[in-house]
Amino acid sequence: MNQPHVRPLKLGVIGDPIAHSKSPVMHEAALRESGIAGEYAALHIKPDRLAEMIAAVREEEYRGINVTIPHKENVMRYLDELSEDARRIGAVNTIINEGGRLIGRNTDGIGYVRSLKEEAAAELEGRRIVVLGAGGAARGIIYALAAEAPERIVLLNRTTERAEALAREWSDLAEIAALPADRAAEALQGADIVINTTSVGMHPHVDDVPLDPALLRGGEIVSDLIYNPLETKLLRLAREKGCRVHGGLGMFVYQGAYAFEYWTGVPAPVEAMRAAVLRDMNAGATK
Ligand code: ATR
Numbered sequence: 067m068n069q070p071h072v073r074p075l076k077l078g079v080i081g082d083p084i085a086h087s088k089s090p091v092m093h094e095a096a097l098r099e100s101g102i103a104g105e106y107a108a109l110h111i112k113p114d115r116l117a118e119m120i121a122a123v124r125e126e127e128y129r130g131i132n133v134t135i136p137h138k139e140n141v142m143r144y145l146d147e148l149s150e151d152a153r154r155i156g157a158v159n160t161i162i163n164e165g166g167r168l169i170g171r172n173t174d175g176i177g178y179v180r181s182l183k184e185e186a187a188a189e190l191e192g193r194r195i196v197v198l199g200a201g202g203a204a205r206g207i208i209y210a211l212a213a214e215a216p217e218r219i220v221l222l223n224r225t226t227e228r229a230e231a232l233a234r235e236w237s238d239l240a241e242i243a244a245l246p247a248d249r250a251a252e253a254l255q256g257a258d259i260v261i262n263t264t265s266v267g268m269h270p271h272v273d274d275v276p277l278d279p280a281l282l283r284g285g286e287i288v289s290d291l292i293y294n295p296l297e298t299k300l301l302r303l304a305r306e307k308g309c310r311v312h313g314g315l316g317m318f319v320y321q322g323a324y325a326f327e328y329w330t331g332v333p334a335p336v337e338a339m340r341a342a343v344l345r346d347m348n349a350g351a352t353k
Pocket of ligand 1: 198199200201202203204223224225226228263264265266
């Protein structure tokens with residue numbers, strides 16, 4: 067087998083907090099499975115040390131870094147180049163070090179769409195999509211969905227103005243409309259896919275739902291970005307109604323898969339990555 071990297075690859079993730087990140091186990095499994103020597107560290111970086119850390123990424127020859135909360139927006143100012151999607155989404159979750167030149171990309175949205183297509187909806191063209199939420203997570207998802215030529219995307223958000231602003235900002239990308247949360251019934255009429263990008267239903271608030279499940283007809287695909295729990299209450303109720311459901315674990319795995327592919331140039335071993343995350347989650351649950 068070709069060994070494209072002479073030195074062990076140095077990779078990692080920066081965030082605050084970072085202790086519970088599943089990225090290290092996922093990427094170390096990917097390196098092992100691909101036969102690539104390297105290591106992936108969890109780096110706890112407070113906001114006041116971000117600039118210093120980015121300098122270290124350059125100097126210590128990290129090949130790649132993932133970026134998570136709260137640095138995804140602030141890190142952009144320290145990079146040499148941004149991909150078009152990272153620039154328009156306004157957030158970077160993956161840095162690639164090309165010989166000292168740091169390139170920022172966003173793999174959250176494309177990772178989500180790859181997961182949705184592989185696990186629930188092979189074709190998004192012509193689909194009518196409802197997105198719940200209009201925050202940072204929604205931005206990445208909507209940007210990537212728009213590239214799939216859906217018939218329309220309707221945004222429903224607690225704060226209507228935020229959804230309206232986003233629909234206006236990206237009116238060049240797709241047919242995007244915003245409706246107030248109290249017009250959810252109207253938004254859901256004829257929807258093919260409903261996607262929750264809010265944190266409603268996330269551990270420990272597992273009994274909350276971001277949408278009145280009575281509004282679901284039963285034929286839609288219902289997708290939730292949350293992966294803790296693996297099946298949110300929204301997904302459970304949707305499944306019981308006959309909807310096809312799609313959880314957030316795949317998005318996490320595929321955002322990592324794209325990052326891994328940018329860093330190494332080899333296809334990510336997606337199933338080994340997913341299995342490593344699930345193993346780690348199960349180990350955590352029994353601790
Ligand atoms: P993230 O990066 O996770 O998207 P964010 O930018 O703070 O975080 O956005 C959170 C999203 O979840 C927003 O759409 C927010 O609605 P508002 O714009 O009205 O704040 C939504 N959200 C969070 N908590 C919510 C709740 N309890 N009920 C309804 N929507 C909620």
